[in-house]
Each structure stands twice: as structure tokens, then as C-alpha cells.
Amino acid sequence: QELLVESGGGLVQAGGSLRLSCTASGRTFGSYRIGWFRQAPGKEREFVATIDWSGGRPYYADSVKGRFTISGDNAENTVYLEMSSVKPEDTAVYYCAAHQGMKVLTTAGAMDYWGKGTLVTVRS
Secondary structure: OOOEEEEOOEEEEOOOOEEEEEEEOOOOOOOEEEEEEEEOOOOOOEEEEEEEOOOOOOEEOOOOOOOEEEEEEHHHOEEEEEEOOOOHHHOEEEEEEEEEOOOOOOOHHHOOEEOOOEEEEEEO
């Protein structure tokens, strides 16, 4: 059973906006932080943003700060990543991930659960 399912990826023009969703099921994530990572072709998976499951304490990678916003909707069991002013270098497969505990962790190896990813392509 997939615990985290991403959606919302697609093709977008540079400078445009896109909203990704990560919907959780199959367990409770009340004591977890949910994050977004991305992996471009030929590159390592990198941290993008993370937030408490309750919606508090968002934290961003410098490369997306001021352009991306992470938020949560507990009623929908969903965490969102609002992407704006996108750039071609934002092109990647975006993954949702979760880790237990309230520390702000930004390394892929520290995550306990992963979604399968959704592709975002930014056209220049």
C-alpha cells in the first residue's frame, strides 16, 4: 500500500506556477515531518522543503526560498508545494517523503517513507 502519493506535476513555462500535492494514507503522521525532494536527470536527489505534519515550522532549501511554499491540510491528509517563478533548473522528479520526529532533517537517507514521485518540466 502506498503511504504517500504525489500529484500535480506537469509541463510549465518558466516564470509560471504549479502546485504539487502529497496525500498520505495508511497510517497517521502526527509525529512526523513531511518534506519534498527532487532529482534531476544525472543528479543526486536534493532537499527542497519540509514542514511539520501539523503545518508548522516550514523550512526551505536556499535554491527555492521565496519562490516555493510548503503547507499542510490535515483535514485532507495532504501536504502541498506551491511553486512559483519556476526556472528551467527546477525541472526534476519531485518526491514526497516523511520522517518520524520533529527535527528538521534534510538528507534523503534520513527519510522513513517515500512516494513514487511526480515529474515537473519547466520550459524556457
